[in-house]
Amino acid sequence: MIHMPESVSAAIEAFAALPGIGSRSAERLTFRLLTDQNNLAVRLSSALTEMKNNVKECDQCCFLTDENTCEICMDTRRDTTKLCIVESPLDVLALERTHEFRGRYHVLHGVISPLRKVRPEDIRLTELYAHIEQLPDLNEVILGLGGSTESEATALYIMEQLRGRFSGHVTRLARGIPSGSELDFLDAGTLGRAMTERREW
Amino acid sequence: MIHMPESVSAAIEAFAALPGIGSRSAERLTFRLLTDQNNLAVRLSSALTEMKNNVKECDQCCFLTDENTCEICMDTRRDTTKLCIVESPLDVLALERTHEFRGRYHVLHGVISPLRKVRPEDIRLTELYAHIEQLPDLNEVILGLGGSTESEATALYIMEQLRGRFSGHVTRLARGIPSGSELDFLDAGTLGRAMTERREW
Numbered sequence: 041m042i043h044m045p046e047s048v049s050a051a052i053e054a055f056a057a058l059p060g061i062g063s064r065s066a067e068r069l070t071f072r073l074l075t076d077q078n079n080l081a082v083r084l085s086s087a088l089t090e091m092k093n094n095v096k097e098c099d100q101c102c103f104l105t106d107e108n109t110c111e112i113c114m115d116t117r118r119d120t121t122k123l124c125i126v127e128s129p130l131d132v133l134a135l136e137r138t139h140e141f142r143g144r145y146h147v148l149h150g151v152i153s154p155l156r157k158v159r160p161e162d163i164r165l166t167e168l169y170a171h172i173e174q175l176p177d178l179n180e181v182i183l184g185l186g187g188s189t190e191s192e193a194t195a196l197y198i199m200e201q202l203r204g205r206f207s208g209h210v211t212r213l214a215r216g217i218p219s220g221s222e223l224d225f226l227d228a229g230t231l232g233r234a235m236t237e238r239r240e241w
Numbered sequence: 242m243i244h245m246p247e248s249v250s251a252a253i254e255a256f257a258a259l260p261g262i263g264s265r266s267a268e269r270l271t272f273r274l275l276t277d278q279n280n281l282a283v284r285l286s287s288a289l290t291e292m293k294n295n296v297k298e299c300d301q302c303c304f305l306t307d308e309n310t311c312e313i314c315m316d317t318r319r320d321t322t323k324l325c326i327v328e329s330p331l332d333v334l335a336l337e338r339t340h341e342f343r344g345r346y347h348v349l350h351g352v353i354s355p356l357r358k359v360r361p362e363d364i365r366l367t368e369l370y371a372h373i374e375q376l377p378d379l380n381e382v383i384l385g386l387g388g389s390t391e392s393e394a395t396a397l398y399i400m401e402q403l404r405g406r407f408s409g410h411v412t413r414l415a416r417g418i419p420s421g422s423e424l425d426f427l428d429a430g431t432l433g434r435a436m437t438e439r440r441e442w
Contacts, residue, residue: 087251
């Protein structure tokens, strides 16, 4: 095997370590950056450095920010009676795209997982309880976690922990048939849940 | 839409500008880098900067190197009677993986394309003619270009240009059925060519 210049191999390796990028794709991306006319490599490189140096977690909701407090928590027009707990900053973006929620978020940065050695103290639960205390009008906590077993167990754990800390409604996202899906392609778990949680028309 | 910290948006944008990475994947990659424990963002960032600063084209074959001459051209064990012309540095890696070729390469960094305004002088043809002159033992030039119309036109153009400059054999890669493929899944062009260029068993 011929040796590439060390920086090229390092770039290929770093790309290949990212989720969903195999070694061939990593090669392609690296060579594209090498020959790119728009200085994309420099832009990407400096964005990543700056990001690593400046971006931190919001002191209230643990979403990402380069200030102390994020844009959502600073926004006085948001509904502070509702708090949606999510696993990752990506979930905030996904929910914001729906335009269906105008309350606050709280980002856990993970779920409890005995298998992967993620304990309750490894996710942002202390920060969650503090965040809830800072919201005197809060009357609904929405468990916006995913559908995996670990996510559901984390949701259950949080529900337990909220007793005594929060007396309002605790809700979770609806489970059921995804928009546009055909019944016979759905797994039995999803379809079964859609049946047991069916609603009046 | 909420605003992400500027460096995060810049990283997402830069990722999304890469081939095969959509905006959602770009978000995922960026957040993965943000929360990664192994300093992947820093490694990627510094590899890219170093790569852009140090990597250049080999003064003989135009492959990538951080010296003046690349490892392949420096390797005295390579067969200097054979030269394989390819479009991109990736093709060199792909051919090296086959272990079927031990000669020299010449990387064009593109193909002639009137549509995309790539003229003969925009690819490394002057360097090709110089490279050929530096190889006194050369007796075979292999046109290792792809199967697109532009690649084939470029191969034809080079063949014309080699007249008077090179008197040995000019060959091209075999065209035909890819290994492991089933006939009824192949396009008519590939299958037709496999038929007309059939060989004695």
